[in-house]
């Protein structure tokens with residue numbers, strides 16, 4: 001069968017960075033193609049080129065056998081190629097209907113008459129399972145998952161033949177991930193082609209038929225998923241065998257260091273008590289909205305609490321961020337775009353932030369030391385960048401996350417509060433982060449590890465607790481849980497409602 005979309009020899013540079021080099025791939029009607037690769041391999045750049053946000057420097061594309069060279073995202077959409085980003089691009093204050101119709105109100109063959117518009121929007125919403133969402137509702141009031149499906153509805157109303165998904169599940173609760181997969185199954189059975197970026201091989205196996213692997217901007221392999229093993233995919237991505245996806249570093253658990261007593265904040269957490277030990281990695285599972293992020297933010301004193309105390313080594317800590325920092329608390333925020341990193345500053349400047357004392361003597365900044373340390377971190381966590389002076393905004397999503405992690409590790413804390421540290425990170429680097437967490441524990445640090453990816457919680461943590469509706473419902477040693485039990489525990493209180 002002829003491919004619906006064919007890409008041949010595409011190259012794209014950003015200044016000195018070669019993001020794509022001679023990349024070829026094809027997408028077929030009625031099939032889902034998974035686009036796989038390490039952080040910075042060029043996946044998003046390729047999707048942006050297909051969707052008209054970037055212009056390729058070289059190479060050709062064809063859609064249904066005809067030359068395809070979109071001049072803008074709207075042009076691409078008019079040709080039948082739509083993209084759904086991980087970060088939502090809808091206008092929150094507009095109605096659902098206005099967002100679905102965005103960019104389609106001009107004149108031309110695809111224009112819908114106003115009178116037909118409502119019916120068409122309603123039909124598109126139904127096709128993505130949003131029967132309960134009114135076209136007149138305010139978009140910003142909808143959940144992240146619903147907004148993502150509104151983006152899919154927007155693609156459908158413009159008669160998309162191909163929908164591109166850039167890591168669509170990274171901000172979704174598990175139940176919504178399932179729903180998204182069903183919608184994708186449905187789109188495939190209606191003959192659309194889907195291209196899907198994911199860092200989760202389990203997801204790729206569930207949702208995709210074919211794969212294409214990029215490494216350092218080059219196509220290094222493609223074919224049907226049924227004919228390749230996970231290990232083979234990983235070696236294609238990384239360029240070598242990765243023996244252990246969950247490396248564990250032996251660490252000894254010592255005396256109680258962090259004590260949390262009946263911590264309460266509005267609306268959450270509620271009555272959380274904890275005693276964590278030196279050298280312990282404590283995992284926190286739970287659904288999105290269960291209060292895990294709020295717990296970490298209260299422990300770091302970023303949010304006001306109405307009850308409870310936090311003690312470190314028996315000493316009660318004041319409830320303010322400075323005090324927590326001074327006591328040795330370090331937080332990796334889940335929201336790295338708004339809270340984690342200064343997007344327009346360089347990697348060096350971001351890494352030095354929070355460590356000013358180390359580089360300042362009598363008001364002078366030791367630029368040499370700053371640069372030397374930055375180089376070391378870039379190497380250690382394998383940040384893919386042109387040089388340490390490059391602006392963080394120019395890095396791929398996963399590499400930005402690595403800068404945020406390196407900055408926290410550089411702070412040399414005692415209590416590490418990590419909120420989804422591996423979100424958007426490729427499998428090889430995930431393994432490296434698990435190893436570093438193990439090393440922190442071996443060094444006597446205490447780590448709280450919030451994650452929605454259960455395999456990593458079970459493999460890396462000493463104990464895992466489950467949060468439901470703001471409460472820490474149940475805690476067990478990690479080897480006393482399996483994934484299903486964790487899911488059941490996370491869902492239990494929700495079903496009680």
Ligand SMILES: Nc1ncnc2c1ncn2[C@@H]1O[C@H](COP(=O)(O)OP(=O)(O)OP(=O)(O)O)[C@@H](O)[C@H]1O
Pocket residue numbers: 014017018019037038039040041042043044045046384385393394395396397398399424
């Ligand atoms: N606007 C830009 N300016 C400069 N360099 C860029 C820009 N956009 C991307 N790059 C570079 O192009 C390369 C590929 O980035 P891209 O975002 O496509 O990677 P990716 O495979 O999607 O990574 P991730 O899994 O981390 O999202 C990276 O080296 C990145 O730093």
